[in-house]
Amino acid sequence: MSDTPSLSEVQRRTVRLLSYEDGLWDLLLGTIFMLLAVYPITRARLGPAWNMVLFVGLLLLATGVFSVLRRKISAPRLGYVKARYTPALKGMLAVAIALVALTVGLVILTLVKPGWLGGPAPEVTLVNVKSYLVEILVLLALVGLFSAMGYLFGVPRLFLYGWLLGCANLISVILYRGAPAGFNLPLAVAAGVILLIGAYLLVRMLRKYPVQGAEA
Amino acid sequence: MGKGSQQGLRDLSGVDRVVHEPARLMILMYLYGVKEVDALFLLNATELTWGNLSSHISKLEEAGYVEVDKGFVGKKPRTMVRLTSAGRKAVDDYRKTMQAALKKPRIG
Numbered sequence: 001m002s003d004t005p006s007l008s009e010v011q012r013r014t015v016r017l018l019s020y021e022d023g024l025w026d027l028l029l030g031t032i033f034m035l036l037a038v039y040p041i042t043r044a045r046l047g048p049a050w051n052m053v054l055f056v057g058l059l060l061l062a063t064g065v066f067s068v069l070r071r072k073i074s075a076p077r078l079g080y081v082k083a084r085y086t087p088a089l090k091g092m093l094a095v096a097i098a099l100v101a102l103t104v105g106l107v108i109l110t111l112v113k114p115g116w117l118g119g120p121a122p123e124v125t126l127v128n129v130k131s132y133l134v135e136i137l138v139l140l141a142l143v144g145l146f147s148a149m150g151y152l153f154g155v156p157r158l159f160l161y162g163w164l165l166g167c168a169n170l171i172s173v174i175l176y177r178g179a180p181a182g183f184n185l186p187l188a189v190a191a192g193v194i195l196l197i198g199a200y201l202l203v204r205m206l207r208k209y210p211v212q213g214a215e216a
Numbered sequence: 217m218g219k220g221s222q223q224g225l226r227d228l229s230g231v232d233r234v235v236h237e238p239a240r241l242m243i244l245m246y247l248y249g250v251k252e253v254d255a256l257f258l259l260n261a262t263e264l265t266w267g268n269l270s271s272h273i274s275k276l277e278e279a280g281y282v283e284v285d286k287g288f289v290g291k292k293p294r295t296m297v298r299l300t301s302a303g304r305k306a307v308d309d310y311r312k313t314m315q316a317a318l319k320k321p322r323i324g
Binding site for chain 2: 007010011013014017018076078079080081082083084085209212
């Protein structure tokens with residue numbers, strides 16, 4: 001190990017090996033934001049209510065598929081760990097889930113209904129920076145959330161994801177002057193980059209950790 | 217050298233050698249933060265060979281520091297390893313001893 005050997009570093013390495021080594025988490029994240037990128041198109045065709053049903057359905061399907069993939073592809077290669085749920089870990093998990101839900105909720109709100117805090121998005125000028133306060137807050141929330149996760153688990157690419165998704169969200173609102181009517185290109189580009197990184201990590205994991213024939 | 221530091225050095229000579237061995241310490245550190253893991257995870261995490269890992273787990277099991285369950289998932293064998301309370305105490309004691317022994321001097 002190149003890192004300083006300590007119990008906390010070993011715990012971080014355990015989380016890294018099980019959650020971030022196979023790229024499946026990245027692929028799931030990329031898929032979620034790619035779904036958000038096509039959200040305006042399906043919304044125009046299906047209407048807000050059915051579109052939400054479709055979005056949540058696809059989200060659940062994607063989560064299910066990636067869970068199965070993790071069990072079938074990653075577990076036989078990386079191994080199996082049963083977590084020890086200490087009160088501190090439970091608290092951290094609860095905060096992490098709340099933050100993720102809050103961020104996804106904010107992104108959906110700014111994309112689907114940018115005027116939720118008053119009117120459509122104004123023209124982009126330096127004077128109007130205050131008018132983009134919500135979008136800037138979403139950017140900071142995304143950067144903060146991903147940076148915290150990246151720092152906590154020692155996964156530097158999460159810093160990039162925070163900036164990518166935060167900037168994509170801000171650019172899309174500025175570019176489309178409010179809710180995008182068609183394909184959300186900035187968000188799709190960000191999601192595409194994350195999907196590519198996830199695919200690379202998955203291939204690397206498959207090569208680096210072949211399925212073990214038998215235990216000693 | 218004061219009486220306290222002499223006592224500290226005497227404690228160091230009595231350090232648990234089962235825990236002190238680097239590969240076994242690494243295994244114990246991985247087990248410390250989790251409920252249980254399979255041998256495959258330990259193999260990847262510690263980067264030991266199957267033979268080495270198996271031998272170190274056996275020594276830890278003999279010392280009563282880990283419990284080993286051999287089972288099957290479908291048709292594939294799976295060996296689960298978990299830290300016992302004696303193992304947890306051994307890691308805690310070892311940490312205290314080493315922390316005290318390697319404490320930086322106030323002068324120099």
